Amino acid sequence: MRKVLRYILFFVVLTGVLLEGCAGIGAAQDKWAVYIYMCGSDLESEDGLATENLNALKSVPLPENVKFIIQTGGAKKWNTQGISAKELGRYVYDSTGFHEVERLKDASMGDEKTLEGFLRFAKERFPADHRMLLFWDHGGGSLGGCCFDEKYETILSLGDLRQALQTVETANPERPPFDLVLFDTCLMANIETANTLYGFARYMAASEEIMPGTGTDYAGWAGALAKNSAIDGKELGIAVCETYLPYCQHNEAGDMATLSLIDLGQMPALNAAYEKMGQEALELSKGDPRHFFTAYDRLAGGVENYGSNGNDGYTNMVDLGALAAELSELSTAPAFAQALQNAVVCKTAGPYRRYGTGLSGYYSLDGSLDSWQVYAALPGASKAFSELYRDMLSGGRDGMPWFYFDVEKIEHAPVVLNENNMASVTLSPEELNAISTVDFLLCFYDAKGNLVYLGSDDKVNADWERGVFQESFDGAWPALNGHFVSLYLSEQQPDYNLYYSYIMLNGQKCYLTAAYNFARESFEILSVNRILNNGWLDRQILQLKPGDRITPLFFDEREQEWEGETFTLHGAPVLKDEPLPDDTYAFAFRFITARNEAAASETIHFVVRNGEMTAVK
Numbered sequence: 088m089r090k091v092l093r094y095i096l097f098f099v100v101l102t103g104v105l106l107e108g109c110a111g112i113g114a115a116q117d118k119w120a121v122y123i124y125m126c127g128s129d130l131e132s133e134d135g136l137a138t139e140n141l142n143a144l145k146s147v148p149l150p151e152n153v154k155f156i157i158q159t160g161g162a163k164k165w166n167t168q169g170i171s172a173k174e175l176g177r178y179v180y181d182s183t184g185f186h187e188v189e190r191l192k193d194a195s196m197g198d199e200k201t202l203e204g205f206l207r208f209a210k211e212r213f214p215a216d217h218r219m220l221l222f223w224d225h226g227g228g229s230l231g232g233c234c235f236d237e238k239y240e241t242i243l244s245l246g247d248l249r250q251a252l253q254t255v256e257t258a259n260p261e262r263p264p265f266d267l268v269l270f271d272t273c274l275m276a277n278i279e280t281a282n283t284l285y286g287f288a289r290y291m292a293a294s295e296e297i298m299p300g301t302g303t304d305y306a307g308w309a310g311a312l313a314k315n316s317a318i319d320g321k322e323l324g325i326a327v328c329e330t331y332l333p334y335c336q337h338n339e340a341g342d343m344a345t346l347s348l349i350d351l352g353q354m355p356a357l358n359a360a361y362e363k364m365g366q367e368a369l370e371l372s373k374g375d376p377r378h379f380f381t382a383y384d385r386l387a388g389g390v391e392n393y394g395s396n397g398n399d400g401y402t403n404m405v406d407l408g409a410l411a412a413e414l415s416e417l418s419t420a421p422a423f424a425q426a427l428q429n430a431v432v433c434k435t436a437g438p439y440r441r442y443g444t445g446l447s448g449y450y451s452l453d454g455s456l457d458s459w460q461v462y463a464a465l466p467g468a469s470k471a472f473s474e475l476y477r478d479m480l481s482g483g484r485d486g487m488p489w490f491y492f493d494v495e496k497i498e499h500a501p502v503v504l505n506e507n508n509m510a511s512v513t514l515s516p517e518e519l520n521a522i523s524t525v526d527f528l529l530c531f532y533d534a535k536g537n538l539v540y541l542g543s544d545d546k547v548n549a550d551w552e553r554g555v556f557q558e559s560f561d562g563a564w565p566a567l568n569g570h571f572v573s574l575y576l577s578e579q580q581p582d583y584n585l586y587y588s589y590i591m592l593n594g595q596k597c598y599l600t601a602a603y604n605f606a607r608e609s610f611e612i613l614s615v616n617r618i619l620n621n622g623w624l625d626r627q628i629l630q631l632k633p634g635d636r637i638t639p640l641f642f643d644e645r646e647q648e649w650e651g652e653t654f655t656l657h658g659a660p661v662l663k664d665e666p667l668p669d670d671t672y673a674f675a676f677r678f679i680t681a682r683n684e685a686a687a688s689e690t691i692h693f694v695v696r697n698g699e700m701t702a703v704k
Contacts, residue, residue, distance in 0.1 A: 119153045119316050120215035121309075124205055126196035126224035126234040127162025129619060134627050135166040136300045137223065140271070142167075143305040145185055149313050155180040156188075156213050158205045161196035161224065161236035175201070177208065188212075196224075196234055197241030203251040210255060219267045219323065220288070223302070225623060226272030228394060228402040229279035229449055230461045233272045235621070245283045249466045258286030260352065266290065266320025269327060273297040273626060274394045274402055276347045277447040278361065281354055281430075282467025290320045290432070291349045292327045295406065295447045296393045296440055297616070299340035300627035304330040321432060324348040328433040340628045341437045342613040343600070347445035353430035358469070360423040364411065365471025367419045372478060376489035377520055380479045384523040384681035386413040387450045391443045394624070395577060401453040403462075408444025439602050439613060442580055449476075454682030456480045479681065492521035494686035497678050502691050508702050511557035512676050512688045519554040522678040526576050527558055528687060530644075530673040538644040538673060542574040545584065547676070556676055562700040563664035565601075565610060570654050571665070572639040574601070582606060590615075591638035591650070592631070598624055601662055610662040631660040667695050674702075 131137035137159070144155060159165065160175040170176050175191040194201045206220075225242075226233040232244040243251075256264040265288040270280070276293035284291055307330030312323055328348045335341035372379040390409035394402035408427045411420040424444075431445035449462045449472075459480050463473045483489040502512050514522070529541040541564055548557045565574045565586075577600075578585040588599040592615060600613045617625040631637075639651035672695065676688040693702040 116152055117217055117316060118215035119217045119219070119312060120209065120213045121153075121155045121219040121221060121312075122206070122209040122213075123155060123157040123221045123223060124196070124202060124234065125157055125159050125161075126222075126236055127159060127165060128224050128235050128237045129162070130224065130300060130626055131162040131166065132164040132172070132237065134300060134625075136302065136627065137162070138166040140223070140302050140305050141185075144309055145180060146306055147309045147313050149180070149182045149309075150316055151182045153181070153313060153316050154213055154215070155309075156209045158196075158208075160193065160201070161234065161238065163238060177205075179213070193238075195236045195239035195241045197236040197239060197243050199243065199247035199251050202234075202243060202247070203254050206251060206255040217266045217320070218264065219269065219320070220265050221269045221271060222275075223271045225626065226270060226275045226293075226298070227623065228274040228404045228447075229277045229465060229467070230403060230458060231274070231623075233270060233275060235623075240621070245280060245465050245467060249283045252284075252287045256287055260286045260355075263287055263289050263351070267292065267324050269303070269324075270294070271298065271302045274404055274447075276345070276349070276445065277404055277449070278357070278407060278469075279449060279462075279465050279467035281349050281351060281446070282358065283465075285351050285354045285467075288320075288351055290324045291351055292324045293347060293349075294345050295347065295391075295404070295443055295445070296343055296345045297624060298626055299335055299338065299344060300625070301335065301338040301340060302626075303327055303346075304334035307334060321348070321350070325433050328435055332435040332437065335437070338628075339630060340614070342602075342611075343437050343440050345436045345440045345443060345445075346434065347431055348433040349446060350430050350432050353426065357423075357426045357430050360419065360426040361407075361469055362471045364414070364417055364419040364423045365469055365475055367417050368414070369471055369475045369478070371416065372475065372489075376478070376482070377492075380489055381520060381523055381681050383414075383479075386410065388452065388523055389413065389579065391440060391580075392450075392452055392578065393447055395452070401458075403449055403452050403458050404447040405450045405452070406443040407446055407448040409442055410448075410450070439583060439585065448472075451476055451480060452683065454480065454680075454684065492518075492680060494521075494678075494680065494684055497522070497686040497688065500688050502676070502689050504691070504702055505557075509557055509559070510674065510676075510691050510702060511555060514554040514556070514678075516554065519551070521680055522686075523681050524679045525549055525556055526677050527560065528675050528677050529560070529564065530675075531670060532673070533643070533649065537649075539641050539649050540573060540643070541571065541641070541672075542586075542588070543576045543677060544574075545576055545579060558674065558676070560674065562695060562698075563666050565662055566665040567637065567639070567662050568654075568656055568658065568660060569665065570637070570639060570652070571667075572599075572651075572662075573641045585613075586610075589618075589640040591636075591640060591653075592617075592629065593636050596640070597629065610664075612660055612662055631656060633658055666698055667700075669695050669697065671695075 127137045157178045177188045225235045235242045268288040270293035276295040308327040311326035331346040335344040391406040393404040411424045414420045434445035546559045584603045615629040635656040638653040641649040675690045
């Protein structure tokens with residue numbers, strides 16, 4: 088009897104081992120299909136970045152059960168041999184190599200019908216057990232969408248994206264059609280995009296910030312899939328996330344890089360918490376609207392915001408987790424923060440984006456009702472926050488917004504000099520209740536006597552209780568290798584400030600981002616991006632190098648561009664404070680309202696002579 092039992096036990100164990108082995112083999116043989124919607128745009132035609140990513144992908148040997156299906160278009164020129172800029176191309180990369188499948192009549196990659204056609208083609212011709220969808224190109228956040236076709240000058244909105252998906256696929260939150268959607272574009276890690284994909288994908292990987300032109304590490308994450316095709320969308324998304332920052336750092340583009348992996352199955356809980364927070368904020372706003380909206384704007388302006396392009400525009404994307412942490416008056420904020428933490432599976436960020444929590448959302452940084460109207464029409468917009476921001480921007484009595492304030496009152500606020508020759512201004516409680524931020528403007532005069540802006544900074548001692556603001560300017564201004572540049576304050580964090588500047592670099596207009604590190608007491612140049620014809624920033628990060636020709640760009644009092652003296656960069660680029668040369672300068676406090684309206688105090692002048700600075704009224 089014991090012998091029989093031993094045989095039975097042996098048979099059960101052996102059967103379990105065989106079944107487990109077969110299950111492992113079966114999982115390993117599950118088919119993966121990765122659909123890449125590659126809108127080349129200027130990123131490919133001018134810099135060949137799509138080609139670089141394709142070459143990295145083609146360096147990965149694939150097993151038979153993994154295929155990449157790629158559609159190309161949207162660029163005036165392609166640098167990959169065999170890819171035409173005059174037609175849409177469809178290709179497959181698999182275990183046998185890179186093959187052309189078909190060519191189609193040219194059409195805009197920024198059109199919903201073009202995306203729909205690709206999704207239907209890929210689904211019908213290349214079905215698989217696991218599918219991933221990848222968007223490649225520029226991204227403009229929830230308001231801007233993604234995949235800008237440079238030939239047709241069109242872009243996919245979130246509404247277009249949702250429409251294309253629901254035309255071809257059936258939304259199923261329990262068993263979504265795609266295991267993972269990856270945005271190899273800028274600014275798409277936001278709650279509105281996540282809501283747009285809900286039901287169609289299990290996970291979403293994207294960046295809150297501008298994504299460097301080098302993109303994600305195709306050899307890294309595609310290599311992980313090739314080595315273990317039994318992984319699921321979560322594991323593949325983690326591979327994308329974990330290989331991203333080292334890849335950016337290798338390409339000298341990691342300072343402001345971000346990437347998040349979002350579990351879209353958590354969106355119902357996250358949205359419920361978000362709505363409750365929005366509803367509570369809406370109720371609180373009705374008590375004292377001007378005070379509430381101004382205080383709210385101060386908080387929203389103080390968290391990480393993404394993709395802002397200086398004076399040329401805002402993407403209106405702010406980090407939602409950091410904003411919730413600041414909204415201490417809202418009892419619902421901690422629940423939202425916890426729900427967001429549950430939704431963010433993985434995130435990575437460079438040293439100058441480390442205060443983000445992985446998911447951004449709309450906030451009207453530009454104070455524009457137009458941007459709110461775009462937001463309100465999005466498929467993933469919050470009803471409560473849409474109503475809150477509508478009231479903020481247009482609500483009030485007699486057709487006047489709640490936060491409306493005659494900024495001319497501030498412009499006439501007197502500036503006084505104390506016994507130490509330091510300027511200060513005092514605002515009334517009414518005036519104080521209308522402003523969100525304060526900094527100062529510094530100007531010089533050109534040869535014709537026109538006022539030219541050097542920029543702005545936060546060297547202001549602010550007493551918000553008494554409404555007293557006193558400058559602490561020390562007479563020094565940032566210079567690039569000894570040449571003064573315009574520099575404007577864009578963001579303040581606990582241990583660093585972010586600034587931006589406009590320059591001409593070798594004949595191309597560019598946007599320079601720099602940080603001042605308080606611990607190091609020094610500036611660091613983080614990125615230089617070309618400014619595209621549509622006003623967006625190019626993803627490609629340029630590195631300043633010896634021999635570069637640089638022209639600092641300034642703005643005069645008429646908001647006209649003013650070119651400084653062109654110089655050649657000798658040696659490594661160094662941005663540091665230098666004493667201002669002998670001359671007469673103008674100084675004014677600048678106050679900004681919740682609608683992004685700026686009001687400057689009356690101007691004072693100071694004279695620099697032999698290193699000594701003397702203020703005069």
